[in-house]
Amino acid sequence: MSIELNEADLVSVSVGGAIAHPGFPGLPAEPYRLAADGTPFLLPTFGGIVYNVSVGDRAFGWAADCIHPGVSIKGADDLKNRGLNVFSCLGNTAVVMTGQAQGAKGVVTGKSGRFSEQVIVHFPVEVRRKMAVGDQIVVRALGTGMEIRGHAAVACKGLSPSLLKALPKKVEDGVLKIGVVATVPAHLVGAGAGLTSEGGSLHIQTTDRAEVEKAGLSSLRLGDVVAIENTDSRYNHGYLRGALGIGIVGQTDGPRAGYGPGLTVIMTAPKGELGSFAAPGTNIATLLALEP
Template sequence: MPIQTNAADIVTVSVMGQVANPALSGLPAEPYRLTADGTPFLWPTFGGIVYNVTVGDSAFGWSGDCIHPSVSIAHPDANKNRGLNVFACVGNEAMITSGAAKGARGVVTGKSGRFSDQVIIHFDQETRRRIAVDDQILVKSEGVGLALPDMPDVAFKSLSPALFDLLPKRVEDGVLKIGICAIVPPHFVGAGAGLTSEGGSLHIQSSDRAELAKHGLDTLRLGDLVAIQDADSRYNHGYLRGAMSIGIVGQTDGPRAGYGPGMTVVMTAPAGQLGCFDAPGTNIADLLEISA
């Protein structure tokens, strides 16, 4: 029996941003960052048009720092960018409205940034070659306000109703269980903890590679669904024993301490109302029929 949602009552509204240029701070004057062991490095970072990293690819092994697959957008006005980041949801349709790729359609696959900076959108590689920085992209935002009338303690974050319908899921003894690729123990939760759960990302710390492999997290792919143990993301991301959050891996690994693959949290509950089951290979590239 289908799980009933309030999708018919949700408001669908447009939000817009433009393709963001990767940025580096002007000060200090050196552009280098530090790895977990203090080694300076200079690698591409998030933002821009990424031509060779796509949802479904490995989240590890790239010579980059928390790279966003495909295209990142933001609005130059901080308040409007906040609206873009809060209202855009994973699974939403996006359309390019200016430039050589005008009219091409894509799909939102994640959000990123310490303070809800950018929205990540997938376009196929042919379209990416025609996109330019500053091109305008419209998102048909739908998902904020999503709820389950029979399970009000499960809170939704940044998830489109259409994608929720596609997720592997079941209800057992009143608990909503989601099919996932791996469980992220609480000691892996890094950057993003303590910040809002309405946008941005929560990172899997990855500097301890042996521990990462021990928990089967070293084979994660961009777009994989994961469960985050003892993570309460109803308002801000924080530790709460017995809580659980569900995330989608949205950006790649990076060498800095406290960082690693970034997750967009899409569901959370505080006290056992949300669970998971093993569903190896569950990835939004397949669920949303994303083409390379």
């Protein structure tokens, strides 16, 4: 179905960052983290260039802690990085400005970190092999301020017009419904709750594997479109009966309590104005025709 947007009024602006280096706390802190059962672990975590995990791959089963598929970028300081994280929208084009991959184009596919730390960008694997930590990337940001005509209560968050148009959707009894792979129950919403929804991510808690399986979430893939029930993300992420969010799986699972696949919330409404319907296989790798 077609929808009417205020697309002609939106401003396209450049925001940029460099490929971020994976990091650990400074010494004398240990590099180990604690799993939900108290076991210390040392696994690759978010940041850098990931060569063998891409949008469309499984979200579970990696020997990793909330890995980002593709490339993670970050602004030069907190103010610049905040601008990068807020204004970048899923589906925006990103261009490599320096290094051996200069001129290559990618696509923004997620945002990470409880405190809006990094933006996740997909590049084809062959491009990633030419890239280096520190390479500068510019995002052609477009989408902030987007409104859907006739659905004023539905807030768009970090969502580009191109991705919104590609999402499976329909209107029933005045409710805009989005096709999703699965629905995340409110009691599995973990890290990120209570924080701002202008950037960053909201995690699925996965310590209770039986509950994850019961909810039909164990086979999620990176890039899957999901609904998040009873969660209001207009300003901050929080529980609200009847609210609904739509998110994109942007990060892999991890062993820490309260964490799991990270979701980038792209739409939200507080009182039933936004709905969902089953659309198996709905993934941004296909919707945006991402090159492997």
